[in-house]
Amino acid sequence: MWSSQTLTLVLDPFGSQSHTGEIISVVFSPDGRLVASGSSDRTICVFDSHTGHLVLGPLKGHTDLVRSVVFSPDGTHILSGSDDRTVRVWRVKDGAPACDPLVGHQGEVTSVGYSPDGASIVSGSLDSTVRVWKAPRGHDESSPSGSTPAPVDDRKPHEMIFNGLKMSDDGWVENGNSQRLFCVPTDMVKLFPTPETEHAIGSGGILRVDYSAPVFLGDEWHRCYED
Template sequence: GHTDLVLSVAYSLDGQYVVSSSKDKTVRIWNSQTGVGEPLKGHTDGVRSAAYSPNGQYVVSSSYDQTVRIWNAQTGVQVEKPLNGHTSAVRSVVYSPDGRYVVTSGNLMIWNAQTGVQVGEPLKSHTFGVMSVAYSPDGPYVVSGSNDNTVRIWNAQTGVEVGKPIKGHTKGVISVAYSPDGQYVVSGSDDTTVRIWNAQTGVQVGETLKGHTWGVVSVA
């Protein structure tokens, strides 16, 4: 279906559908049983990331065109206007667990998913671009990974950084994720390693996971 590189894939929570984003500027929603997928068109450059809302009614996508777009997952129609405000490629996007907010990276921003309005100011502390973001399972926190080699945790309500930067990687952090219980954060880096951290203390748990021979672009 896609005519260029596929940059991200994600399941809907019920497992019936898969959303994919591509360098061909489209998002596609696929029936996981039949494989049929129609393109969602609107982005003017490659679509770096896409994700389902928790209730499965919407899909959010982020692009190298510096915009974020929300789509009706049933009709494929774009909901409201693009979310504008980024000054560089939007590399990662996820919904909050309650579906009320969307967090985006490039510039680290939180948005009201219903209105498309930015919530507060951009979250600033990273000294280079933010490559990946994730919400904690219970919603109060956001974790970010950056080309400044650090992982940072933020209060999603106040936008205040929690604790000190988590340091250990020797190159940019490309991917981050929370454990299901929210106790741990895992990060993948251009330094070819994966590291697990205590989300409360920022201390690395166990040994650095080594084996990849290239940057680690995705962790879960």
């Protein structure tokens, strides 16, 4: 760690005892007390910024190298993006996942970030798309960074998509029971609208599916044409 004023070393190198691979991304918590790191060993570690001691992790879940890590604005969560094409959210309090992996990108996730209010997550990928997700929220009574707890997660996807979505090359989206739900135009297939995605942005335009509103899926398609 280096002083931004004098450019001199203020803390001896740390992390090599916790990570077994190259450290690709590092970030401070909002209050400056913690440092999170993402590594080619597929894990995330959290260190005390004053001592370099490990305080959380290694956090395991990604199946490929971790390219990007960032803290939420309130310091209660860590966001990570990986070459496994997923985005994950971790609780700083105990290192537990705050939600299921955010799936939808068809290429490696190279960059992740939070909106200033912490309500949304953004991710960039080698699939040439940007996705905006609704940030999961959960009760954190306390955290190593002394942050304020966030409210409970209130995301509720449509009952027909609770068991997941998958999309074929021709744009048909099916649930986990192989029921066809809807079709995405072929020029927007990369923008596969997963339930957690608020917006997907790519060269073909912007795709948004509001899963919180009444959704006409499967046999309900005909209702889209009713007055």
